[in-house]
Amino acid sequence: MSRAIILFSGGIDSTTTFAIAVQQGFEPVALSIDYGQRHRLELEKGREVLLQFPVHTQIVFPVDLTGIGGSALTADIPVPKSREMDQSIPVTYVPARNLIFLSIAAAFAEVHQAFDIFYGANVLDYSGYPDCRPEFIEAFEKTLRVGTKAGIDGSCFRIHAPLLKMTKAEIVLAGIRLGVDYSHTHSCYDPFPDGIACGKCDSCVIRRKGFSEAGATDPATYRVYPS
Amino acid sequence: MSRAIILFSGGIDSTTTFAIAVQQGFEPVALSIDYGQRHRLELEKGREVLLQFPVHTQIVFPVDLTGIGGSALTADIPVPKSREMDQSIPVTYVPARNLIFLSIAAAFAEVHQAFDIFYGANVLDYSGYPDCRPEFIEAFEKTLRVGTKAGIDGSCFRIHAPLLKMTKAEIVLAGIRLGVDYSHTHSCYDPFPDGIACGKCDSCVIRRKGFSEAGATDPATYRVYPS
Numbered sequence: 001m002s003r004a005i006i007l008f009s010g011g012i013d014s015t016t017t018f019a020i021a022v023q024q025g026f027e028p029v030a031l032s033i034d035y036g037q038r039h040r041l042e043l044e045k046g047r048e049v050l051l052q053f054p055v056h057t058q059i060v061f062p063v064d065l066t067g068i069g070g071s072a073l074t075a076d077i078p079v080p081k082s083r084e085m086d087q088s089i090p091v092t093y094v095p096a097r098n099l100i101f102l103s104i105a106a107a108f109a110e111v112h113q114a115f116d117i118f119y120g121a122n123v124l125d126y127s128g129y130p131d132c133r134p135e136f137i138e139a140f141e142k143t144l145r146v147g148t149k150a151g152i153d154g155s156c157f158r159i160h161a162p163l164l165k166m167t168k169a170e171i172v173l174a175g176i177r178l179g180v181d182y183s184h185t186h187s188c189y190d191p192f193p194d195g196i197a198c199g200k201c202d203s204c205v206i207r208r209k210g211f212s213e214a215g216a217t218d219p220a221t222y223r224v225y226p227s
Numbered sequence: 228m229s230r231a232i233i234l235f236s237g238g239i240d241s242t243t244t245f246a247i248a249v250q251q252g253f254e255p256v257a258l259s260i261d262y263g264q265r266h267r268l269e270l271e272k273g274r275e276v277l278l279q280f281p282v283h284t285q286i287v288f289p290v291d292l293t294g295i296g297g298s299a300l301t302a303d304i305p306v307p308k309s310r311e312m313d314q315s316i317p318v319t320y321v322p323a324r325n326l327i328f329l330s331i332a333a334a335f336a337e338v339h340q341a342f343d344i345f346y347g348a349n350v351l352d353y354s355g356y357p358d359c360r361p362e363f364i365e366a367f368e369k370t371l372r373v374g375t376k377a378g379i380d381g382s383c384f385r386i387h388a389p390l391l392k393m394t395k396a397e398i399v400l401a402g403i404r405l406g407v408d409y410s411h412t413h414s415c416y417d418p419f420p421d422g423i424a425c426g427k428c429d430s431c432v433i434r435r436k437g438f439s440e441a442g443a444t445d446p447a448t449y450r451v452y453p454s
Contacts, residue, residue: 059294061295065334067286067289068334095334095335096330096333096371099334099375100327100331103326103327104295106323107295107322107323107324107327108322111295111322130374130375130379131374131375133374135373139374140370140374143326144323144326145366146360146362147367148323148326148357149357150322151357
């Protein structure tokens with residue numbers, strides 16, 4: 001049974017990705033990065049989400065990206081609400097975040113001999129993050145092949161992004177088919193102090209639309225801002 | 228004046244690289260990574276080394292790679308002494324270290340609009356680290372071009388590795404020509420508790436050989452193990 005590292009935030013995408021890795025027969029290792037995110041609740045919720053999977057290991061790795069700044073998710077920049085969705089790159093973009101996360105995953109991959117790395121990137125509902133694009137994944141795989149001991153020794157790093165071309169609705173449906181329980185998943189970028197989702201940030205809007213289009217009930221509770 | 232990020236450990240290579248970036252007209256920002264290295268002295272020494280440069284900014288960014296393990300530099304694996312130098316990858320290899328460091332540098336680059344990133348990799352005296360090879364640098368540059376907001380917006384990330392094909396002797400000579408004062412630089416992987424270099428680890432052996440071949444005096448103090 002081959003081991004896989006799954007970048008795991010406890011949201012819809014990474015939870016579905018985790019379930020897909022399990023279905024594909026991998027022994028899953030969840031790698032959760034504590035990067036000083038505003039929505040730190042996702043780290044706590046993530047542990048609850050994982051309990052539904054009979055076999056799971058979770059590694060929590062701290063790397064404080066607040067020192068880098070430049071994003072509404074880590075610095076003191078307001079999270080936009082109900083903005084026009086377009087393909088521009090939003091202020092919630094954390095510079096080089098997935099690059100840093102995947103680099104850390106590659107280090108764990110090398111130490112734990114788990115050369116399959118899963119992450120929940122997708123290009124359709126992705127709010128324009130450049131490090132969720134297929135060109136990025138391909139270039140990064142090449143970097144690992146030529147720039148790590150394991151790669152040079154012939155181990156084949158594979159970056160799996162099974163959700164890459166799925167809409168949020170398709171992701172939700174795929175998860176439901178795999179029996180995923182989404183009740184503890186957390187998506188909101190800017191929850192209220194009691195943890196209730198705002199319903200208006202990009203992430204909430206995309207999530208709600210996804211469940212709605214999938215004809216499924218979103219188990220999250222929202223305290224929607226007055227419009 | 229264009230800003231550059233220089234990965235800076237306070238050793239011979241990164242100090243020379245810093246001086247080269249200054250000579251090339253960049254406004255230099257030293258990025259020192261506190262990664263839980265055994266030879267933590269290098270972080271303290273680094274500050275002293277930088278004092279010789281009239282303009283310098285230093286960022287110390289913590290990311291604790293001891294949680295990843297797998298290397299004599301971060302885990303509880305003995306640092307080899309007086310080993311046969313060959314092209315095999317040594318136990319002091321930290322999995323994906325330069326990849327993680329350069330990814331962090333890329334994040335700072337994006338926030339600080341400093342798209343020139345310097346690091347002191349070299350392929351000759353490099354003890355076989357895969358993430359010091361030109362193929363790695365090229366693949367990583369491509370990853371930044373396609374996987375960051377700045378890259379997509381047309382900013383041109385350049386990874387500079389000016390020492391890539393230099394021997395340690397050539398590096399020392401280049402530094403001396405630029406007026407570098409190496410007296411505070413630290414190289415030893417496994418110093419004695421009082422900070423004196425061991426003289427026998429790969430890094431000490433390469434350094435001593437470099438100064439010797441350059442016909443220069445090594446300002447470091449060694450307490451050489453009995454052979």
